Amino acid sequence: MGEQDGVPEHVLVVGAGLSGLRTVEGLRRAGYEGRISLVGAEEHLPYDRPPLSKQFLAGDWERDRIDLVGHDALDELGVRAHLGRAAVALRVGGEGQELELDDGTTLHADAIVLAVGVTSRLLDGQPSSAHLLRSVDESQALRDALNGASSLLVVGAGFIGAEVAGGALDRGLDVTVLEAGDVPMGRVLGPEVGALAARLISDGGADLRCGVTVTAFTDTGAELSDGTSVTADQIVVGVGGQLDLGWLESTGLNLSGGIPCDTQGRVEGLPGVWAVGDAAAWTDPLQGDRPRHEHWTSATDQAAVVSRAIAGAEPPPATVPYFWSDQFGMKLQLIGRPDLADGLLSLHGDGLDGGEIKGTVVGYLRGEELVAVVGFGAARRIARYRKPLADGADRAAVLEFRDTLG
Ligand SMILES: Cc1cc2nc3c(=O)[nH]c(=O)nc-3n(C[C@H](O)[C@H](O)[C@H](O)COP(=O)(O)OP(=O)(O)OC[C@H]3O[C@@H](n4cnc5c(N)ncnc54)[C@H](O)[C@@H]3O)c2cc1C
Structure with a gap:
């Protein structure tokens, strides 16, 4: 066990959900050739959760449609999977990290990625x-x-x-x-x-x-x-979801707001440990705070950052938080951070004034700066607002941009 050129020989991913699987896939995509282990509390191979309240619940999709990976694909990735096994303790120090599972097994690694999600409150x-x-x-x-x-x-x-x-x-x-x-x-x-x-x-x-x-x-x-x-x-x-991180208490981390991470997913004060997905509280490079996003896309984006960092590859381009929900025949979409806002800017449609909901797009402003955009049944338009958001456009620039969309 050890590291060569800063690249670990064995990466252990804890949590076999979306962000755990995407981390594993991202490691191989970034050229990582060392050992990978994946520990998951559920018996199932990684599967997708959004359909659980949509197509799968409705009976429109059958079980195999929500699988994110099959046994063969996981084998091809060279991943040793420990499914139906929960991690119960993490010890960090000296020669790397040690992870204890609920069957008493101990696994050793020189990089650990915590991808454990949240549980239901x-x-x-x-x-x-x-x-x-x-x-x-x-x-x-x-x-x-x-x-x-x-x-x-x-x-x-x-x-x-x-x-x-x-x-x-x-x-x-x-x-x-x-x-x-x-x-x-x-x-x-x-x-x-x-x-x-x-x-x-x-x-x-x-x-x-x-x-x-x-x-x-x-x-x-x-x-x-x-x-x-x-x-x-x-x-x-x-x-809502709640954190289930009692097993990490011995690390001494303050876990009340999630697993505290820097802007790249490195866990604060625990060398060689990373965190991704719903449980991870990454530092926002622009705001300096540590929001936690329970969003599908954030889990995927964070996995891309962490897997590339561990493999020693260039980071992927920065992204803006994004969430969607399918309700009542409409796609509700949210980009950015509405929690930062102190005002609204009506952009399209008149849903806010009691008019038709479909097609309504609303901006969130902090002072004059656009910090988030929400849309109801306005997918094509919402996508266009990624750029002004990433640019931190002000009210005047956003309105000018809106007018170009017709
Ligand atoms: C019903 C539902 C609908 C959703 N719909 C949307 C949507 O429309 N849009 C959207 O953006 N997001 C949606 N989400 C959220 C999205 O699915 C999550 O953000 C995403 O799954 C987070 O990925 P994750 O890897 O952090 O966690 P998860 O996918 O939850 O995976 C975490 C895994 O870690 C395992 N684990 C936990 N503790 C341990 C341990 N100690 N040892 C080993 N394994 C452990 C868990 O059993 C779990 O399998 C939805 C979620 C749910 C539940």
Whole structure:
């Protein structure tokens, strides 16, 4: 074990999801010829999660369609996979890193990539009959349960909750959606655009109730904080992801905001350890803070940066955060960092003024600077705003740019 020319001989990737697999693939693509091991808590080979609340849940796609890789392809990449094994401890120092698995096995490596994602947050008193939606097994269980149901209660009007609600309405179910905040997705989109998201859900046919929480789950549904109750054949709880990093506590890292990383994914204070994906809090080179993105594209982009850095290859071009969600027949897309904004700029459509939602594009401004753009059913236009965003265009430049789009 050791390193030659700074390139490690054995890279160990912990977490066999999207970012873990993309790291492995990226290493080989960048010319890395050393040993690669992939440890994954799930029994499954890496699979894609977005379809779990969309095509797979709807029954439009079968299981094999969401696989990200097959056994043969993994063999061809020369990857030793340890599936169905969770990492339970990481020790760093001296001769490299040591990873302990839940079967007592110890693996040694001279570079470790943490790609462990997040788990679902649970509500107090949540019964085991309430569904969660993070793994393929959970999506399959919900898919089966919805087949025999006529009503669904969705707790949490986040992106996943809204997608599940829309899919269930398409199947003809009565759907109630509960949201603790004043509007759906308000933490990400802000109040005005969140209100637009609320309209999308209500117009789609769901009974959306905001500003309420579940006070008790019952055999037939749930009792709510406003004194009302909801009955439903099935319940889904979609109240966000949470970090599951207790096993890294002995590293001494402050993990409250995710695994703290520099701008390239190197974990702070742990030489030879990197982190990618939902659990990683990379330093934003422009803002200096450490946001964590639970986005498919960020997981992929970060894997490209880390795999190339480990292999000693040139870094890929910088990217802008991007997220999409398919709801109620519309693609909602978000580029940039709306969390930095203190104002909005209506760019296309009049959804913000109560008009048609489809085609609405809204900019987020921090002072005069464009920091994010969101679009509802406006895919072609949204793509065009990557450049002004990357350039940090100001209000006047953005409006001028908008006018060139017609
Ligand atoms: C239902 C659903 C729908 C989504 N839809 C969208 C969408 O429309 N658009 C979008 O941009 N994003 C979407 N996402 C988010 C996107 O899928 C994630 O951002 C992406 O999967 C993150 O990749 P990751 O590798 O960080 O984590 P994951 O893909 O979650 O993989 C992490 C893996 O690590 C494993 N693991 C955890 N701890 C350990 C351990 N100690 N030892 C070993 N293995 C461990 C886990 O079991 C898991 O398999 C969706 C997510 C879900 C759940």
